[in-house]
Amino acid sequence: MSGPAHPSRPARPSGPAPRCRTLTLLAAALVLAAGPLTAVGGRPAAALGNAVAATPPMGWNTWNSFGCSIDEQLVREAADSLVASGMKDAGYDSVIVDDCWFDPRRDARGDLHGDPERFPSGMKALGEYIHARGLKFGIYQTPTDRTCAQRGHDYPGATGSQGHEQQDxxxxxxxxxxxxxxxxxxxxxxxxxxxxxxxxxxDALRNTHRDIVYSINPNSYHADKTGATYDWSAVAHLWRTTEDITSAWDEHKADNSYGMSVMDIVHLNGRLGHQAGPGHWNDPDMLEVGVPGMNETEYRSHFSLWAQMAAPLIAGNRLPAMTPAVRDILTNQAVIGVDQDGLGRPARIAVDSDTELVTVRELAGGDRSVTLTNTGDTAATVSTTAAGLGIAEAPSYTVRNLWTGAAGSTTGTLAAGLAAHETAMYRVTPGGPDDR
Incomplete structure (x- = not known):
């Protein structure tokens, strides 16, 4: 969360199910150049010196669908739904309670508590409920005197951590x-x-001797969006590079301002991959898959591009009401496998025009993932070449479509006929069946 809750947005009608595409795939061995990661001021990139966040964190957060309208029953139901829906098995292992969980006042000792009416069992008991389902417990706080909802007058009190860091x-x-x-x-x-x-x-988290993923957002309410201009890798495991995401495909924002669409974020965050890697990740904000505002084609593109950017995959949809199509997008193991790839090297943008986006990502073991996105508003063919991807030629590829599962062996150009705002995503292995 950064700033007040999203204003209500009209839902865009869901588009038609994607058609079968005829793919013409040609080839090259993908050799993606990437420079070494550098931490701030030469300090270690592993911000807290522990083993968490070796791959981008995955989970579910209350904010995008519920804002301040949360209570312990809602959070418990979300934890149960993560398990029952198969999302936990797919890797979504955290339940994160965002803003507005607080008792508006600290107690006489200055300690925090959950709101006694909405979280009557207390936050420790809520964490135990989440842990009992094999999930992790996440919570929200601020380094200033007030939370975002408190500053925006959507919630009473002033319970930020300023002056209470170690205590909190x-x-x-x-x-x-x-x-x-x-x-x-x-x-x-x-x-x-x-x-x-x-x-x-x-440092306060380190002093607890508990492994806690540390996710920061320096952009909220702030005129200078330092999340995109400063390398925070020595401070946190993940840091927000943009203002809050909104469930929209492309708002054509020229600046990093409140209410960023999927493509606004990709244009910005997609160029910051050099500062991310195991233990320290660019965070382009949470997933809007299943949140009203986009259609299924756009949800699928959103998910593909977040995976390419090695982004944390933090869902925010209404889990009990999740449609099978949304569940299938969020639990696509082939796409999640790209996001969670152990090499931890985010994609490079190869082409970014008014109607096309092409990205390529180096994966552990020598494979590459490639996305072709039709960013235009009408159907079109998007293609790329070995030269366009900055790769060396090879006799053949094995190419697998990560959304359809179709596989083939090709040499030459990679191309796909795509609906408006559709993304084709491939895992490419140097060498075809005849080379094995």
């Missing part, structure tokens, strides 16, 4: 928290002040 970190550890989302929520603050504030909580 110890509380979260005692509750069994596994993931902290830490959101700036202030117009004020220089970059140095932001670095100092986020580092204080980093």
């Amino acid at each position: 970190a110890d509380t979260f550890a005692a509750w069994g928290v596994d993931h902290l989302k830490y959101d700036w929520c202030s117009e004020a603050g220089t970059l140095d002040e932001q670095i100092a504030a986020f580092t204080r909580m980093r």
